[in-house]
Amino acid sequence: MQELIAAAEAALDAAGAVIRPYFRAGVTADAKSDESPVTIADQRAEEVLRGILQARFPEFGIIGEEFPPVAADARHVWVIDPIDGTRAFITGRPSFCTLLGLLEDGAPVLGFIDQPVTGERWYGGRGAAGVFRGPLGGRMGTSAVAALDQAELSATSPAMFDEDQAPRFARLQQACRRVYWGGDAYAFGLLALGQIDIVAECKLKPWDWAALAPVIEAAGGVVTDWSGEKLRLGCDGSVLAAANPALHAAALEALA
Numbered sequence: 001m002q003e004l005i006a007a008a009e010a011a012l013d014a015a016g017a018v019i020r021p022y023f024r025a026g027v028t029a030d031a032k033s034d035e036s037p038v039t040i041a042d043q044r045a046e047e048v049l050r051g052i053l054q055a056r057f058p059e060f061g062i063i064g065e066e067f068p069p070v071a072a073d074a075r076h077v078w079v080i081d082p083i084d085g086t087r088a089f090i091t092g093r094p095s096f097c098t099l100l101g102l103l104e105d106g107a108p109v110l111g112f113i114d115q116p117v118t119g120e121r122w123y124g125g126r127g128a129a130g131v132f133r134g135p136l137g138g139r140m141g142t143s144a145v146a147a148l149d150q151a152e153l154s155a156t157s158p159a160m161f162d163e164d165q166a167p168r169f170a171r172l173q174q175a176c177r178r179v180y181w182g183g184d185a186y187a188f189g190l191l192a193l194g195q196i197d198i199v200a201e202c203k204l205k206p207w208d209w210a211a212l213a214p215v216i217e218a219a220g221g222v223v224t225d226w227s228g229e230k231l232r233l234g235c236d237g238s239v240l241a242a243a244n245p246a247l248h249a250a251a252l253e254a255l256a
Contacts, residue, residue: 016116045082079210085184101210111214124218
């Protein structure tokens with residue numbers, strides 16, 4: 001595990017060095033086939049991550065957002081989102097993150113959330129304690145809030161919910177204390193620091209969630225899909241992260 005962590009940290013350090021010069025530098029974005037934006041920073045950062053990880057672990061597969069998968073059916077697969085929150089990145093907001101997860105037999109076992117501009121990094125996984133480092137303060141550990149009416153809820157955008165999901169999320173929102181929109185993966189990092197209590201999202205791809213579950217679980221939280229099933233390749237892309245089992249159960253009931 002320590003060898004995996006060391007390689008991942010080296011790869012993230014190198015990717016951050018690629019990303020930082022492009023931040024607030026007037027980078028333009030192209031639209032991909034799904035209309036989501038992509039920049040040269042996304043592409044170059046993923047190339048750096050892939051290069052370092054493939055050199056260290058040539059037998060592992062890789063799934064990334066920007067380039068085709070390599071050996072995606074391998075037992076161990078790195079999953080990369082070089083810039084989660086490209087819209088935030090191109091508008092100069094430091095709420096984007098680089099996400100790096102490791103799957104074993106399709107299930108996440110190690111995850112990293114990295115903010116290369118603020119210098120914040122979270123990681124955790126099976127056999128690895130949760131770690132947070134950053135100059136802005138914070139302590140790894142989810143909140144003890146157990147009642148929905150005291151919970152701070154977060155989601156990236158109401159536009160992500162379809163006609164079935166929107167009323168379900170509305171029930172959860174109405175039961176919670178407040179809802180905060182925006183933040184992408186950074187919101188999950190804040191949940192791991194006890195600042196946010198629940199994050200509920202839909203339509204996430206493997207590179208959006210693979211890094212998140214190990215970090216949240218290492219901090220004491222619970223992550224599943226909206227049906228309460230653990231995340232793994234082939235899941236429906238819905239994600240519910242909560243600070244503790246009691247709050248997670250209450251949130252699942254509201255979404256049911």
